[in-house]
Amino acid sequence: MTMPDFCAAYGCSNHRSLETRTRGITFHVFPKTGERRRQWEVALRRDGFVSSGRTLLCSEHFRSDFKHSKSGSNKKHNHF
Numbered sequence: 090m091t092m093p094d095f096c097a098a099y100g101c102s103n104h105r106s107l108e109t110r111t112r113g114i115t116f117h118v119f120p121k122t123g124e125r126r127r128q129w130e131v132a133l134r135r136d137g138f139v140s141s142g143r144t145l146l147c148s149e150h151f152r153s154d155f156k157h158s159k160s161g162s163n164k165k166h167n168h169f
């Protein structure tokens with residue numbers, strides 16, 4: 090049972106590999122409950138998305154959606 094770790098975000102093809110590791114990308118398990126989970130679901134931008142037992146999001150999405158710093162004005166269109 091060695092499934093590769095893929096990012097579940099729409100339009101994102103990152104998966105855990107030497108390449109992403111070199112780029113400093115890390116993978117994070119989807120929270121099961123709580124406010125953070127809701128935020129993640131928004132970040133995924135997938136209608137009716139239901140996370141399975143093991144849904145991962147890569148750190149690429151944390152920069153824009155989880156830190157309200159630089160480009161906070163245009164939340165509808167980020168790097169996706």
Ligand SMILES: [Zn+2]
Pocket residue numbers: 096097098101102103146147148149150
């Ligand atoms: Zn990703």
